[in-house]
Amino acid sequence: MNPDTPLQLLGGLTAREFLRDYWQKKPLLVRQAIPDFESPISPDELAGLALEEEVESRLVIEHGERPWELQRGPFNEDTFQDLPERDWTLLVQAVDQFVPEVAELLEDFKFLPKWRIDDLMISFAAPGGGVGPHFDNYDVFLLQAHGHRRWQIGQMCDADSPLLPHADLKILAQFEPTDEWVLAPGDMLYLPPCLAHCGTAEDDCMTYSVGFRAPSAAEVLTHFTDFLGQFLPDEERYSDADIQPSEDPNQIQRDALERLKALLNEHMSDERLLMTWFGQFMTEPKYPELVAGIEIEEEDFLGALEDGAILIRNPSARMAWSEVGEDLVLFASGQSRLVSARLRELLKLICSADALHVENLGAWLADDEGRTLLWELVKQGSLGFADE
Numbered sequence: 001m002n003p004d005t006p007l008q009l010l011g012g013l014t015a016r017e018f019l020r021d022y023w024q025k026k027p028l029l030v031r032q033a034i035p036d037f038e039s040p041i042s043p044d045e046l047a048g049l050a051l052e053e054e055v056e057s058r059l060v061i062e063h064g065e066r067p068w069e070l071q072r073g074p075f076n077e078d079t080f081q082d083l084p085e086r087d088w089t090l091l092v093q094a095v096d097q098f099v100p101e102v103a104e105l106l107e108d109f110k111f112l113p114k115w116r117i118d119d120l121m122i123s124f125a126a127p128g129g130g131v132g133p134h135f136d137n138y139d140v141f142l143l144q145a146h147g148h149r150r151w152q153i154g155q156m157c158d159a160d161s162p163l164l165p166h167a168d169l170k171i172l173a174q175f176e177p178t179d180e181w182v183l184a185p186g187d188m189l190y191l192p193p194c195l196a197h198c199g200t201a202e203d204d205c206m207t208y209s210v211g212f213r214a215p216s217a218a219e220v221l222t223h224f225t226d227f228l229g230q231f232l233p234d235e236e237r238y239s240d241a242d243i244q245p246s247e248d249p250n251q252i253q254r255d256a257l258e259r260l261k262a263l264l265n266e267h268m269s270d271e272r273l274l275m276t277w278f279g280q281f282m283t284e285p286k287y288p289e290l291v292a293g294i295e296i297e298e299e300d301f302l303g304a305l306e307d308g309a310i311l312i313r314n315p316s317a318r319m320a321w322s323e324v325g326e327d328l329v330l331f332a333s334g335q336s337r338l339v340s341a342r343l344r345e346l347l348k349l350i351c352s353a354d355a356l357h358v359e360n361l362g363a364w365l366a367d368d369e370g371r372t373l374l375w376e377l378v379k380q381g382s383l384g385f386a387d388e
């Protein structure tokens with residue numbers, strides 16, 4: 001995609017301009033980011049999803065005497081029948097994994113790395129409903145899908161920002177609104193991480209949140225070092241050949257620190273392992289239990305494709321690819337596979353195509369390495385045969 005094409009979704013900004021001036025930096029309100037937008041899912045269908053075992057959902061109800069009650073799904077039909085007229089919100093995570101028409105919306109966000117996307121959450125609120133003033137650690141695009149929501153934005157926050165005493169909800173004790181807007185269907189608000197915000201439903205209101213993810217520094221360090229540790233033999237240790245005699249045997253001297261730093265640097269700067277770990281980590285599925293593989297023989301797999309079967313990406317799987325040295329790696333659902341550089345176009349196709357079949361796979365099916373790769377992805381569950 002051309003980064004210098006003005007995008008309706010960004011109010012006429014190009015991807016380059018948005019990334020330079022707004023992304024991770026400051027909010028952007030776009031009126032009619034998606035003109036005449038109609039939600040592909042109705043409030044009733046959203047409530048229906050919240051009844052499902054595998055769907056993560058929450059209900060936030062505000063009560064006068066017991067404010068901000070949080071309930072976690074799955075819910076049952078009675079839950080919704082007993083709700084008051086106003087002041088509650090139902091939030092359903094990762095609707096993109098369950099409703100293909102909702103997943104299609106993510107196509108509009110191609111100007112950002114796909115592996116940064118967490119999920120598309122949908123909230124439905126009765127008038128007055130909201131989750132209170134809070135901040136998120138991630139970037140979010142809030143697309144108004146139905147009805148109207150008043151958004152207020154405020155100060156930048158951090159881990160020291162005082163919160164109300166609530167076990168489950170992180171509601172800010174202080175909120176200092178600086179701007180506010182009422183969003184109508186098709187309007188969108190981008191918020192960078194850590195910006196205080198508060199959305200209140202003006203009427204029956206549905207809001208889509210395209211949320212992003214970024215590992216914390218603590219996660220990067222602990223997970224990468226765990227990963228590295230698997231490749232290091234026990235014999236490889238702190239070593240101090242040529243140590244100088246010390247005046248006091250109880251002192252840890254500066255040169256010990258230098259030796260440690262050299263040991264850390266040697267391993268931490270292994271780009272091949274760092275890329276492998278990162279790709280695996282970033283493609284870890286949000287709900288691993290929804291990426292279940294199947295057992296199939298290679299010849300049955302090939303036969304099915306030749307008979308016209310269609311492979312589709314498991315909507316719960318995440319995929320990415322990268323270069324490591326002379327080779328390429330395909331990351332799929334937390335696993336990595338090293339492949340020859342000549343498979344570049346196949347990797348791009350696997351990561352981007354809605355469906356794979358004899359027509360678009362063409363000669364790749366005759367390629368041993370390419371065919372085996374596809375077969376392994378089916379056995380792992382990242383790809384699956386479409387239902388007839």
Ligand code: SIN
Pocket residue numbers: 089122123130131136140197199207209
């Ligand atoms: C909502 O949609 O009600 C909440 C979204 C958010 O503030 O992150």
Ligand code: CO
Pocket residue numbers: 134135136197
């Ligand atoms: Co938020």
